[in-house]
Amino acid sequence: MIVVTGATGNIGRTLVRILAEQGHEVAAVSRRIAQTDVPSGVRVIAADLAQPFADFPSAADAVFLLVGGDLAMTGDPARVVAPLAAAGKIVLLSSQGVATRPDSVSHGQVSAAFEQAVMDSGAEWTILRPGGFASNAYAWAPSIKANRTTAAPFGEVGLPVIDPDDIAAVAAAVLTQQGHAKAIYELTGPMLTTPRQRAAALGEAIGEPVTFIDQTREEARAQMLTFMPAPVADTTLDILGTPTLREQTVSPDVEKILGRAPGTFADWAKRNVAAFR
Numbered sequence: 714m715i716v717v718t719g720a721t722g723n724i725g726r727t728l729v730r731i732l733a734e735q736g737h738e739v740a741a742v743s744r745r746i747a748q749t750d751v752p753s754g755v756r757v758i759a760a761d762l763a764q765p766f767a768d769f770p771s772a773a774d775a776v777f778l779l780v781g782g783d784l785a786m787t788g789d790p791a792r793v794v795a796p797l798a799a800a801g802k803i804v805l806l807s808s809q810g811v812a813t814r815p816d817s818v819s820h821g822q823v824s825a826a827f828e829q830a831v832m833d834s835g836a837e838w839t840i841l842r843p844g845g846f847a848s849n850a851y852a853w854a855p856s857i858k859a860n861r862t863t864a865a866p867f868g869e870v871g872l873p874v875i876d877p878d879d880i881a882a883v884a885a886a887v888l889t890q891q892g893h894a895k896a897i898y899e900l901t902g903p904m905l906t907t908p909r910q911r912a913a914a915l916g917e918a919i920g921e922p923v924t925f926i927d928q929t930r931e932e933a934r935a936q937m938l939t940f941m942p943a944p945v946a947d948t949t950l951d952i953l954g955t956p957t958l959r960e961q962t963v964s965p966d967v968e969k970i971l972g973r974a975p976g977t978f979a980d981w982a983k984r985n986v987a988a989f990r
Contacts, residue, residue, distance in 0.1 A: 714756075728885055744759065813957050819942070866932070
């Protein structure tokens with residue numbers, strides 16, 4: 714059995730579907746989950762990793778561990794990981810920030826602590842470190858739906874954002890195949906795209922132009938502070954505005970694992986166009 718935590722999110726939902734379609738026995742874990750959230754035959758477990766995991770399946774032989782925002786910032790990594798180690802194999806969704814922003818509490822140090830806990834658990838482990846997600850563009854959906862505009866800072870700065878479905882596909886491969894023990898993979902999209910280019914791709918997907926409005930860093934920070942702590946907002950803006958060379962480098966790891974190139978942002982936009990219409 715493969716246990717998938719964060720099973721109702723952008724990555725976990727797709728991962729559960731892929732594993733179920735491949736014929737694997739799957740247990741889907743989320744704080745609020747119903748049987749209707751998963752394919753037929755998948756076991757659902759409503760659990761909060763911040764609490765003792767009393768219902769961890771004894772038949773589990775692999776775990777996909779996704780640590781959500783609140784738990785990442787306040788949880789004890791060793792305590793969270795300890796009950797999962799009985800499965801013998803843990804695939805952790807971490808962050809590229811461990812390597813590129815090691816001094817950042819939110820983007821580097823917290824994820825590094827969970828990585829270390831997984832490495833120290835005694836289980837076979839693999840670490841996945843994605844960069845920015847294509848699905849962050851969902852934040853633009855209200856303004857695009859309302860008036861076909863979107864606003865963002867650093868409109869000409871490119872990053873190789875990754876489709877969450879590609880992260881899920883990589884996770885499925887690593888969970889079910891041999892040869893990935895003690896590996897750390899950086900996951901990116903196939904090319905750099907700027908916020909302005911991503912807005913244009915969404916316009917093409919919906920069949921109407923989307924007007925891109927340049928925000929200042931201060932304007933963007935004020936908006937971010939309505940839903941994230943200041944240190945997280947500041948580091949996020951640093952990545953968006955002054956990315957490191959590594960943050961702008963296209964990684965070969967998705968293609969190496971899947972045998973195909975990762976999907977483009979335009980691919981993601983077309984597949985998720987209903988959210989922007």
